[in-house]
Amino acid sequence: MLFHVRMNVKLPASMPAEEAARLKQVEKEYSQRLQREGKWRHIWRIAGQYANVSIFDVDSVEELHTLLTSLPLFPYMQIETMPLCRHPSSVREDDR
Template sequence: MLFHVRMNVNLPPSMPQEEAAQLKKTEKELAQRLQSEGKWRHLWRIAGQYANVSIFDVESVDELHALLTSLPLFPYMQIEVMPLCRHPSSIRNNDR
């Protein structure tokens, strides 16, 4: 199942820089591992914002939920999820 996910990150201004840097480092490592595994298919930064748009390819909504809630920055995110399905006018034979 494909999902379009927008993540807006809002770290508290009072968070110590060292703590924020460690959270970001751990987040990056997990995001890159999930991309290597094919679960996090695309990741784009939204210019001028601490936000991204991503495409996830997972087996279920439950798997997506577990994956998103496992992100180190999850407690500081506002997340919007949109399930995707093939458009009848698409010229592509598959979702790869």
């Protein structure tokens, strides 16, 4: 199942810089592992914002929920998800 996921991050201004840097590093490692596993198919930064648009390829809504809530920055995110399906006008034979 493919999902379009938008993540907006808002770290508290009171968070120490060292803690923010540590969380970002752990987040990066986790997201790159999911990308290598094929679960996090694409990620794009939204210019001028601390936000991204991503495509996830998971087996279920429950799996997506588990992956997203496991993100180290999850407590500081506003997340919007949209399930995706193939458009009948697509010229592609697969989802790559």
